[in-house]
Amino acid sequence: MPELSRIERPRVRVTRQLLPAVEQRMAELFDATFNADDTPLSPEELASAMADCDVLVPTVTDRIDADLIAAAPPRLKLIANYGAGVNHIDLAAAKAKGIMVTNTPGVFTDDTADLTMALILNVPRRLGEGHRLMRSGGWQGWSPTGMLGHRIGGKTLGIIGFGRIGEAVAIRAKAFGLNIIYNKRHRLPASVEEELGVSFEPDLDRLVGRADIISLHCPLTSETDKIINADRIALMKPDAYIINSSRGELIDEVALMDALESGRIAGAGLDVYTHEPAVDPRLLAIPNVVLLPHLGSATFEGRGASGERVIANIRMWADGHRPADQVLDGWS
Template sequence: MAQSGVMSDTRRCPHPRVIVTRELPDAVADRMTALFDARLSRGDARMTTDELVAAVAECDVLVPTVTDVIDADLIARAGPRLRLIANFGAGVNHIDLAAARARDIIVTNTPGVLTEDTADMTMALIVSVPRRLAEGEKLVRSGEWKGWSPGGMLGHRIGGKALGIVGMGRIGQAVARRARAFGLSIHYHNRRRLPRSIEDELGATWHPDLDEMLAIADIVTIHTPLNADSRDLIDRRRIGLMRPHVYLINASRGGIVDEEAMVDALEGGRLAGAGLDVWRHEPRIDPRLLALPNVVMIPHMGSATLEGRVASGEKVIANIRMWADGHRPPDQVLDGWA
């Protein structure tokens, strides 16, 4: 995918200096060391701003992750060697694409490799919130469970309910395939309608009007990238369109949901529950969320499989090698994708 207005630098860089900001799986780190002049992070702590400034001043390739803020100020302080930002991960909303383009710095990402892992975790949240799995697990661990009873830990079945998917890209479609097997009817909102063949395969109904879909869904799950158009897409008004029995699932980006409005709705009984893998200010979490029993929270682990991390690293390496050979990297990011 070519970044709009930017052509790949055709100068070869046979042994680029590559700086990696976070610790990666050993298989990826070893491969990078063998192929490049790689400066690896051997701790799990994120780089400080000063460390990032020092890194971009001396490297040909920076390999950041979602925890690194690669903003216009940092890019402006980059040395002349920096020609490629090879992001480890699919989302690039933490990188100022316009600032990179202005400096003729190519940005790549790792699309596709985490689709199935994220869809698996999303489906786990879709099941766990209505069935109160987190509450049940805590009850057992507390030692206060008194045994089975007809009215104990009653939740709600998901079969026969309407699932509203916001964003029907790779992950949204993978979630739809899983959800259909659980007996959910599939509804989706996307900027563009899917081909009829895919709709038929998924049994999916397109809603060009997001508000209309939110009003009929029983469970809403978010799978759209974070960018200027999607920030606060699920705002207070749209949360108000959802019926009180609705469960809201977000394994995409925290900034897509107005978190304060969501918490208010959960506290006020205007939403039945939520399943969250992301937050607006992570790793900080609103204390009110921590106090709510009807919210299942996991620590941004939707893509956290060893297989997925290694596959992401392999894509990063492929992008660097293609660029180092003077060619356009296969996963060059389009303008506006974040």
């Protein structure tokens, strides 16, 4: 890999509108160009942006594939991603071309865990349906059997993927009296399990079958793509719920819609979608699903912190140092 060298004032291209304070700081430190109207860039516009900068600052809405990276000029040396997830960037192609990739891990942990817990509370108690009933004027008053849902205390929460966010969700869920089982590639030490009050379930199918509520917190990889498919949905309890605030592709949406429409499972809470921003019209029509517009990281505090991490990564790189949030291995 090429050695890092100092760049006094790197040319930085930001693909989406960031918080004003973040953009102001970037403008002070770098030769920065911003997206004033916040319209997502087309592939052609991304190619043009990559052709005219030392550093590209993309977001999850930008697909930086192998073709775009191959067409980038030698000048582009850093992709400083705004956000933790990098599945929208072809990391292998970037590494092969000597382009460093950084991200902003950890800054959205509490925000995403809070939103996930909100869905865990919301969906079993049918708050979304109740809100729509009130808005429509259809509520006829209290009834002993009206709008019945399920309490969550004493239920089993199955967390698939137990990194920072999964752990943060477990801490919150424990306070609401949920029993927590988790699945990840490597089991936690017994002392950590005891501290968190969680139990390891190595068999993913068994976790799906045991859980009253399933919450997804794993990254999107070839192994986790559609990790919840028709076969696994068939293992779920009929009164179970599924929550996804991670990546839409973790769930086979067609299989999920079939299960929700048929009453095979009790409901779902989704903050992410396979083809977002497009949402399947079938999902929009299903009453027992709560749909949110990818709000997991949508706090002033989190978005500001992510911007500051991007700035820090660019500054370290421009000073000739390896950024703390480097994604790729092999740099010296």
